[in-house]
Amino acid sequence: MWKILIIDDDFQVLEGMQKSIPWESIDAEFVGEACDGAEGLVMAERTKPDIIITDIYMPIMNGLEMIEKLREMNYEGEIIILSGYSDFQYARQALRLQVNDYLSKPVTLEELSEVLARVIKELENKELKKLEQEEIHSRLLMYEPFMEKEWLKSVVTGTFNKAIAAEQLKRSEIDFWLQRSHLVMGIELLNSVRTAGLSLIDWNLFRFAYANIIREVLSEDWPESAFVELHSHHAAIIFNIDPLIPADEARRLIGAIGERIAACIYTYLQLSVRIGLGTLKTNWLEISNSTEEAFLELLQQNIVPPQDKESSLTFDDSGAIRPIKFYQELAEAIVYAKEEKAQDIIEAYFNQMESMPAITPAYLQYLCAELWTIFAYSLHSAGIVLDDLFPGMALKQEIAQIQTQTQVKDWLRSKIHVITTSRHWHENSKHKEAVDFMIQYAHDHYAEEFGLEDMAKKLYLSRNYLNQIFKKATGETFTNYTIRVRMKKAQALLAEGKYLIYEVAEKVGYKSVPYFSSIFKKYTGINPSEAGKTS
Template structure:
């Protein structure tokens, strides 16, 4: 909502303006009024308006003097002069001060609406221009906290070019990576009756909760490890093993950790996960091989033929499905149709060279890729089902019997995604929405809001709220409440904290208010959850 401040020493003009402005239709609100320039400067400091409508001739400080002082402080909003003086000297000064418009009293309602519509359009254009001009600055801001995660993901999936790999390890961490063995555990979040009808935003919340549980277990049981989120329902853990630990001892401990994670996820989230183990690798450059082994282990648990035998998916690591998934997901996210087509073609060639690939595996691959597409596109504010409203996925997948049919199907879908007008309109907001989502999960225990986002992203809170709601279907405030309530449910299920302690841990100092929000969100009070042990 745009904030408007009116400055005029004529009470009748002030009241008339408040009645004449179509507040609801232009999505604006009156944030203050003042009767002279000095008072106006103070109101600007307090309210930070987007638009100022001001008279020129006023006591104490006139409008032009006030505007000059605002320009000295780089006031970012728009200025409209509404004055009974039509003297050319005033108009020239206003032009020099770069005001948006100069209206002479009396002004008609139609003139006022036209000018405000034009000024708001200019404000929107400023916001878009700011995004474009500060793209590099914002990307650095957004991705700096995730740089290490992206590097770890590239090591795990094999997308890091090995010729430059050694140089990419910070000198302070070389001992950590070069003098340990490594093993990857693949994690698959299983689809259940509980998750079947979840929206993508709720699925995202479950993923964050899952990540929190896994990180807490690892911090206690194996600190020298890294948890990496991959795509949609896949994640992985990279275990770094001290060479003084016997191999069998390490494997036993890792299997025990896997069992504990599985039990915790089932207990606290009522979700089922499946785990696959790769082999221990002596060199960190072979970590991606362990990743492939882990997910091939998961695949062998998943794909069966109508006769009940495991479909042959081969242990040949040349297929590298996780690397293929990761590279294709990145190409989809950045709308690189040609790159995506090349990735698909190269993978299909690998499949064609293997005589053991079955229709069951190809159809499983389709299902996996469609899930990955959905989650990847969701991350850039696109709902896959909206791009294919009349599609019968199951009927299409069952028709795929050969690698060639798989290639044609994938390339057709990728083309529709990459050329979608909906994609082009929304993808530029991806980084901003990602940052806001991550910020909510990192700072839910604090008093945060759109003002915090605005200061960090150099965008107005109005604009942030618009793009966040367009991307997620939720206001940022509602999303933050969901995050807090999910965390509160987890803490209540653990049974280690009193309700007032949980209230503080999820960002509420007022316990009754927390209880009312919790009941509205879950249907039961926190005390009822505590008694039931749910």
């Protein structure tokens, strides 16, 4: 709720303004008044208003002097001048003091309402921008490990923006990468009897356990490395290599580490993993190429018989067949329900595949199975169970029938359409969670001072958006709902007969007894004193 302070030496103006401003409809409250600039300064410091409406010509200290002192005190709210003086000199000085509007008396109710609506809109925009900046700053401070993790994933998968990634590298503590060569190990956690039928939650527990094992091995055998979890059952390790170590020797040592990782995971978890290695790259911008090579090696192990050399898939710097980047980009598009973007990603990938004559049905079926697993894992992280969107689906039989790229594209497009268009229930559930939180908060904190902007900060949603979904869900604004909660509690307290009116006002979140009394009468039809007598 926006706080408004009115400063004018004319008592009739003060009283008229209080009565004429549509407080409820603009989500604002009257927090005080003053009769001169000096008193206005004191009231502004005490009440911290969002908007000040002030006259210019007043005793002791005029309005312009007061505004100048407010600006010196770094007052960031909006100021509206309402004056009988329309002198150009005053207006020019007001402009210099960053006054939001300058109205000449007498002002109509329509003019005042229009100006207040516009000023409040500007305040909302300013508040939202401030909230976004605070959130960004907070995340930068609190989630530096997360930022590094996301940076690493983008570098491994090749989904980064070169300029942004270079800047991030320059600011980080991992700039030693610039003096190292790099090689990526691809890791695939294999399905087995032990993992068959596992829920995604249990699957995540296995992933957490095997990630810990890998990190422990790396800390002992190759500290200058980074473990990166990818989609579903895939992960990658970036090995940063001292240029003094020959490439063949580095590859041999890293291969041995891969064997140890596989042995440890099997020993402690009875899970099997498959390891693939990319080639060594001298520039960190080429790390994603090493990733693709590592996973193409895994792919060969999965679907290509050793004797069928002509079926081998290839990778080159032109970007042909980059499954890891494709997986990552498509998974992100699915999670954010961007159907059009997902279709574009599919089209671009299969356009690349058209130049690869050796693509076999085995690879296409493998690709479909991989993508389905990735979709399931990614959507689960967003709170959606993929199988619930496709009840009764015979997945293995559908995939087994796929023989051509066109069939893959059609299959993917149909599944993605269902996923992205079925997410409205998820959004509704998220809206419900936000509304439930706000309702519960109003009941738990009615004695405290809070408003829609506080909810926006807690829920990381814009003030206007929250207001819309709350009103749609409950039929009233959050402000009205909070007032209703407070009034019902006030009625109950007054009925007890143990508290004075000012005590009840404080207990339900009002510091001003007159304001509490006026709100109480509006909602109940009687004064607080009468409510106490009738109990």
